[in-house]
Amino acid sequence: MATIKINVNGEEREISDIDPNTPLLWTLRDNLQMVGTKFGCGKGLCGACTVHLNGNAARSCSIPISAVDGQSVTTIEGLAAKAHKLHPLQEAWMEHDVPQCGYCQAGQIMNAAAFLSRNSTPSDSDIDDAMAGNLCRCGTYQRIRKAIHTAATKGGVA
Amino acid sequence: MKKDLYDHDLEPDVDMPAEFIQRLNRPSKRVSETADSFIPRRQFLKMSGIAGGGLVLAFSLSRSPSAKAAHHTDSDSPEFSPNAFIQIKPDGTIVLAAKNPEVGQGIKTFLPMIIAEELEVPWESVAIQQSAIDAKRFGPQSAGGSQSTPRNWDPLRQAGAVARTMLISAAAKTWGVTESKCKADQGFIVNESNGKKLSYAKLAATAASLPVPDGKTVPLKKRSDYKLLGKFIPGVDNQDIVTGQPLFGIDQQLPGLLYAIYVKCPSFGGTVKSANLDAIKARLGVVDAFILKGNGVDNELSAGVAILAKSTYEAFQAEKALEVDWDKGPASKESWTDLQKQSREITSKPGKVTEEQGDLTAALSSAAQVVESFYTYPFLSHSNLEPQNCTAWFRDGKMELWAPSQTPQAIAGMLSKLLDLDQSKIEVNQLRIGGGFGRRLLNDFACEAAAIAHKVDAPIKLMWNRESDMAHDFYRVGGFHNLTGTLDSNGRLTGLQDRTIVFTPTGGDGKRPVRGGNVRASNIQCPEIPNVRIEANSLPLQVPAGWWRAPGSCSLAWVFQSFIHEMAVTAKRDHLEFLVEQFGEPRWLKKGKAQILNTERAINVTKLAAEKGDWGKPMKKGQGRGLSFYFSHLGYFAEIAEVTVDSANNVTVDRVVVAADVGMLLNKSGGENQVEGSVIDGISTLADQEITFENGAVKESNFDTYPLLRMPAQPKIEIHWITSDYSPTGLGEPAFPPLAAAVTNAIHQATGKRIRTMPISKEGFQIT
Numbered sequence: 053m054a055t056i057k058i059n060v061n062g063e064e065r066e067i068s069d070i071d072p073n074t075p076l077l078w079t080l081r082d083n084l085q086m087v088g089t090k091f092g093c094g095k096g097l098c099g100a101c102t103v104h105l106n107g108n109a110a111r112s113c114s115i116p117i118s119a120v121d122g123q124s125v126t127t128i129e130g131l132a133a134k135a136h137k138l139h140p141l142q143e144a145w146m147e148h149d150v151p152q153c154g155y156c157q158a159g160q161i162m163n164a165a166a167f168l169s170r171n172s173t174p175s176d177s178d179i180d181d182a183m184a185g186n187l188c189r190c191g192t193y194q195r196i197r198k199a200i201h202t203a204a205t206k207g208g209v210a
Numbered sequence: 211m212k213k214d215l216y217d218h219d220l221e222p223d224v225d226m227p228a229e230f231i232q233r234l235n236r237p238s239k240r241v242s243e244t245a246d247s248f249i250p251r252r253q254f255l256k257m258s259g260i261a262g263g264g265l266v267l268a269f270s271l272s273r274s275p276s277a278k279a280a281h282h283t284d285s286d287s288p289e290f291s292p293n294a295f296i297q298i299k300p301d302g303t304i305v306l307a308a309k310n311p312e313v314g315q316g317i318k319t320f321l322p323m324i325i326a327e328e329l330e331v332p333w334e335s336v337a338i339q340q341s342a343i344d345a346k347r348f349g350p351q352s353a354g355g356s357q358s359t360p361r362n363w364d365p366l367r368q369a370g371a372v373a374r375t376m377l378i379s380a381a382a383k384t385w386g387v388t389e390s391k392c393k394a395d396q397g398f399i400v401n402e403s404n405g406k407k408l409s410y411a412k413l414a415a416t417a418a419s420l421p422v423p424d425g426k427t428v429p430l431k432k433r434s435d436y437k438l439l440g441k442f443i444p445g446v447d448n449q450d451i452v453t454g455q456p457l458f459g460i461d462q463q464l465p466g467l468l469y470a471i472y473v474k475c476p477s478f479g480g481t482v483k484s485a486n487l488d489a490i491k492a493r494l495g496v497v498d499a500f501i502l503k504g505n506g507v508d509n510e511l512s513a514g515v516a517i518l519a520k521s522t523y524e525a526f527q528a529e530k531a532l533e534v535d536w537d538k539g540p541a542s543k544e545s546w547t548d549l550q551k552q553s554r555e556i557t558s559k560p561g562k563v564t565e566e567q568g569d570l571t572a573a574l575s576s577a578a579q580v581v582e583s584f585y586t587y588p589f590l591s592h593s594n595l596e597p598q599n600c601t602a603w604f605r606d607g608k609m610e611l612w613a614p615s616q617t618p619q620a621i622a623g624m625l626s627k628l629l630d631l632d633q634s635k636i637e638v639n640q641l642r643i644g645g646g647f648g649r650r651l652l653n654d655f656a657c658e659a660a661a662i663a664h665k666v667d668a669p670i671k672l673m674w675n676r677e678s679d680m681a682h683d684f685y686r687v688g689g690f691h692n693l694t695g696t697l698d699s700n701g702r703l704t705g706l707q708d709r710t711i712v713f714t715p716t717g718g719d720g721k722r723p724v725r726g727g728n729v730r731a732s733n734i735q736c737p738e739i740p741n742v743r744i745e746a747n748s749l750p751l752q753v754p755a756g757w758w759r760a761p762g763s764c765s766l767a768w769v770f771q772s773f774i775h776e777m778a779v780t781a782k783r784d785h786l787e788f789l790v791e792q793f794g795e796p797r798w799l800k801k802g803k804a805q806i807l808n809t810e811r812a813i814n815v816t817k818l819a820a821e822k823g824d825w826g827k828p829m830k831k832g833q834g835r836g837l838s839f840y841f842s843h844l845g846y847f848a849e850i851a852e853v854t855v856d857s858a859n860n861v862t863v864d865r866v867v868v869a870a871d872v873g874m875l876l877n878k879s880g881g882e883n884q885v886e887g888s889v890i891d892g893i894s895t896l897a898d899q900e901i902t903f904e905n906g907a908v909k910e911s912n913f914d915t916y917p918l919l920r921m922p923a924q925p926k927i928e929i930h931w932i933t934s935d936y937s938p939t940g941l942g943e944p945a946f947p948p949l950a951a952a953v954t955n956a957i958h959q960a961t962g963k964r965i966r967t968m969p970i971s972k973e974g975f976q977i978t
């Protein structure tokens with residue numbers, strides 16, 4: 053058992069008495085009760101669990117908590133800027149009514165946010181390639197692509 | 211034998227979820243679906259308080275902060291609530307009920323839209339409240355068979371119209387004028403003689419004192435007067451979704467919650483002889499472990515081992531250390547390879563005729579050309595992205611559940627028998643669901659959660675991992691069709707025979723098919739074929755089968771729409787002309803029966819798809835265009851797919867054009883989202899999805915072995931609607947069935963190769 057310190061959405065959190073092999077995903081969901089990050093496959097295959105680790109998109113189901121000790125994590129709950137302003141991607145997601153069931157969408161948005169911060173003028177195929185690791189069982193891919201374009205034209209990085 | 215092959219509902223067993231619910235709800239069966247029979251809102255408030263009080267997260271008022279305050283308003287305030295669906299507060303808050311489970315089909319948005327339309331209020335002014343599960347107040351509450359729309363269309367319009375009518379009466383009374391002088395307009399009643407206005411809020415108290423008229427007697431709005439229905443309205447939960455708020459079953463948190471897993475025999479129906487429970491209980495983080503015998507009913511409680519831990523991870527790890535000595539059931543001898551062999555053999559020989567029209571033997575002997583083809587498709591998993599889960603808490607003799615279920619009303623009846631609890635002691639909360647597709651019409655996960663919670667002094671959250679979700683699904687059944695078609699010398703289709711397999715479940719009567727497994731002549735959807743013969747051979751199946759998006763139609767459309775194309779190609783005729791010829795005269799085969807094919811609507815969507823999909827325009831080498839039609843769940847869909855196939859058989863689906871007639875589109879956004887999703891799902895399924903089993907256990911375990919389509923493979927999708935006066939229907943299903951044949955017919959045009967085995971990876975093609 054270990055004690056882990058991580059910065060989650062700008063807040064220092066300490067988790068004591070935890071199995072160091074616990075994936076970041078379950079630490080967020082069970083220990084910190086932040087359930088926006090979702091479980092889909094547990095094997096890095098679906099992207100539902102995507103968060104930002106030091107600014108990069110990462111699959112939280114496949115990262116043991118011991119590996120992120122002392123590092124910074126942003127989750128979907130923390131994506132919006134503090135001043136009650138949504139991220140342009142969140143706005144675009146609502147404008148295009150992207151979600152069907154909505155279960156994959158936190159992971160989609162987190163993945164898209166990391167991608168847009170590197171490529172602010174993406175083409176369709178840039179988007180498709182960047183998002184290929186995120187599954188949507190409901191098939192909302194058309195709208196995800198549209199929403200990412202919209203967010204990009206509005207200055208995608210919050 | 212002369213028989214009307216089309217004189218029954220097209221997908222008889224699609225209705226089973228509804229029957230199923232009705233059966234389980236027998237005590238409340240007399241509750242009619244009309245709005246006026248629901249208990250008045252005021253009474254309901256006194257009876258039970260608003261659903262979701264206390265710790266429950268299921269109560270969710272969307273969008274309007276002022277409505278959140280309304281939640282705490284004293285129930286004795288003079289609000290106007292003529293039925294369970296509408297609450298108008300004196301402070302102007304309007305709360306509308308979202309009665310049915312939201313699985314991604316958009317129902318939490320469009321059912322309240324129906325009420326708002328008739329109530330005549332601006333959509334921006336309403337708050338949406340997810341209803342409690344209660345048949346007496348809300349009527350049937352389920353999500354399946356795309357039935358929620360047709361079943362609620364009249365009752366919810368009436369609910370809104372009743373309130374509007376009463377507000378008009380209240381205004382007339384206030385002003386001392388006749389009702390005909392008063393008109394409802396977006397939250398106000400306007401006095402047409404002097405232009406004066408009163409808001410609904412101001413009229414609430416007076417309206418509340420009036421008698422509630424019968425919903426069937428109040429005037430409904432004309433479709434041409436609609437202001438809201440048909441518009442692009444985003445989902446009411448969107449903001450919560452994009453900011454990661456707790457909405458789903460898996461998100462439930464309760465004080466002192468324990469995390470549970472339930473391990474069942476990998477081969478279906480096995481029971482537990484023994485397990486290393488002591489070793490499991492000694493593990494760090496594990497709180498308890500025990501064996502449940504189960505009741506042997508696959509959609510209730512199978513035997514297994516429950517493990518309770520302080521975290522999901524510790525529960526999942528404990529499963530890896532669990533050793534069980536299983537007593538394997540008869541299913542352990544079942545294998546997909548064997549079933550394939552057996553089915554091929556059975557369907558290669560004449561069997562018992564189950565349906566016949568005309569004289570197929572004569573058609574065969576007089577035919578100018580005869581085509582014989584064997585089509586087969588595999589079992590499929592639902593693969594909801596949110597794995598099965600359920601939260602349950604048993605305390606003070608009362609069981610409370612937070613169940614992501616498509617049939618939440620069925621749960622109390624099941625649990626009452628299973629745990630010997632009075633139904634009044636069981637409360638079910640509905641939650642947003644991370645994908646349905648028919649999987650959650652069955653409530654095995656809820657039975658498991660409740661059976662575990664029943665033995666534990668804490669709330670528990672049962673969590674399935676992806677592997678158990680795929681290993682213990684209720685699968686879309688695979689199928690086998692040995693088809694024979696006959697053409698006369700003019701290239702007209704004179705006969706069609708299907709020698710097929712209908713699987714029957716163990717413990718059944720040997721005739722009733724498994725869920726979603728029936729095959730009828732009407733599934734051919736070509737009423738002009740004069741000679742038709744179906745030989746449906748029964749074969750017992752142990753692997754659990756379930757309803758899967760557009761049950762029956764999801765696979766049969768591919769078989770018959772491919773074969774019709776095959777016959778057109780053999781006849782050297784244009785496929786469009788040939789297909790339309792099979793519909794015959796534009797007519798409704800049984801006038802007024804929405805479930806029965808209307809060939810006029812079929813012809814119209816088929817021609818529209820052809821027109822918008824550039825039918826007949828030349829294509830480059832390696833490209834192909836395919837057409838397909840299907841009618842299911844009251845929706846008429848024709849689709850055109852355009853593909854490019856390279857020399858290595860890599861298939862790119864470039865464009866899919868959809869033409870649809872569902873009467874009217876209730877929500878342009880939600881409806882089109884369903885169609886786009888169905889197209890993606892159709893390609894996903896045909897590309898490389900197959901569930902196989904050996905020794906009664908499923909081999910595929912996660913998205914590496916059972917892949918879903920990824921974003922780069924998506925085509926361009928165009929949707930065209932025919933608006934008609936027919937009643938609207940749900941869109942979760944009917945867009946799916948035609949897609950596969952449109953693609954495989956296009957591949958045929960591009961390459962000359964006919965695909966008769968699904969998925970197409972079996973025939974050496976890959977979707978890229």
Ligand code: FES
Binds near residue numbers: 090100
């Ligand atoms: S849950 Fe992490 S990638 Fe699927």
Ligand code: FES
Binds near residue numbers: 153155187314595644
């Ligand atoms: S919206 Fe349902 S999985 Fe993406």
